[in-house]
Amino acid sequence: MDQNKIPQATAKRLPLYYRFLNNLNHQGKSRVSSKELSEAVKVDSATIRRDFSYFGALGKKGYGYNVEYLLGFFRKTLDQDEVTDVALIGVGNLGTAFLHYNFMKNNNIRIKMAFDTDKDKADADIGGVPIYHIDDLETEMKEIKVVILTIPASEAEGITGRLVKQGITGILNFTPARLTVPHYIRVHHIDLAVELQALVYFLKHYPLEEKGELNS
Amino acid sequence: MDQNKIPQATAKRLPLYYRFLNNLNHQGKSRVSSKELSEAVKVDSATIRRDFSYFGALGKKGYGYNVEYLLGFFRKTLDQDEVTDVALIGVGNLGTAFLHYNFMKNNNIRIKMAFDTDKDKADADIGGVPIYHIDDLETEMKEIKVVILTIPASEAEGITGRLVKQGITGILNFTPARLTVPHYIRVHHIDLAVELQALVYFLKHYPLEEKGELNS
DNA sequence: CAACAATTGTGAAATTAATCACGACATTCT
């Protein structure tokens, strides 16, 4: 909606900044420099200043940034003023971990409902979230645009098709499958096995030099 | 230890390629083109060819790549020939999800042991992995260089210090905390709340155009 | 109030990654 001039790399760091600013605020700090923030979030201070600068001049030279002001600004920018509802598909161990995570605290995101193939799990609550049988997807899931997918890979393609028909626009995919979706749907993949193997590969082939660069 | 000329972006994709090649092999396919692979893993075919080319000429012009040959090559490159042992710290829902995941199948990575603060969980097995109390970290965890950290943020800093003393070299960190570690230790962060919020942000501010670009 | 210290915001440079586009060669077809 806004000026989508903000680089993707910057956009990905915004939630991170937001949470640490929140921490600082709770600690009663009213002022912070890019250097301090850098040490906390492990992002180069020049990168932080550059990131902030895309939104205009948010700080004061020789002083730093006012925590409360910055927080207020990012709250608006990150749409923290209105709650975003999401659905969770697949109530296994990973899915259950999400149900216990309190996204409301910092993120203003709410898991509104969950689905599972297991009839025994249906009609229960976990962490206050109602769980339905997957057969009821079409009747229960209205108005939800974002889903978290924590199901076995074998079911991914089928469920994804149904989600697309329901009109969702974003998927956070924890399945190893690379989903095929229409172009107007955004999929972010988090592949746990790939992440672990990549870490192992880096450790063996990229001896860390002076300053260890931390990725994600 | 090899030529560390391979771009990091390429290195991160290797595990992904490896798994899909494995799938193809199981399906009995003996030949694959960069175009086919591209459709499966959702990475541009030119990028795939470029990635492969860092390792030399692995394919044949006008033909494509021999699946079995490529697999064998990557098996060596990704050190799939020897098992990598890792430890899991924190047997909550997320940790348990890892314990049930079979990393041996494709990755030749084995979770050798797990630790938790809960005494009730100790001395049990989950998915064949022994669970110890966290107090026994120093006595039980020998020779392990990589850990998966799935504990509450509040405990992260303390446990990390102990892990560092134990001589680990890599951490896959699911904690929201940004860990402070010596420069010779590599930390990969996977922050579930950040990932979810970033997805929501992208959906609201980056209307997808023609070709949907898929990130992770 | 002047000197000092701190810190931003940003051009410019450097680095890293993705993409284009095409010559060369292997395979397959007729």
Place this chain on the structure above:
DNA sequence: AGAATGTCGTGATTAATTTCACAATTGTTG
């Protein structure tokens, strides 16, 4: 065998991101 087709490997280009480095400005101190 010759023509047509498919596909790789890569030089060159473009795009994205990070980092350097410093003038400008503010707050602080004596």
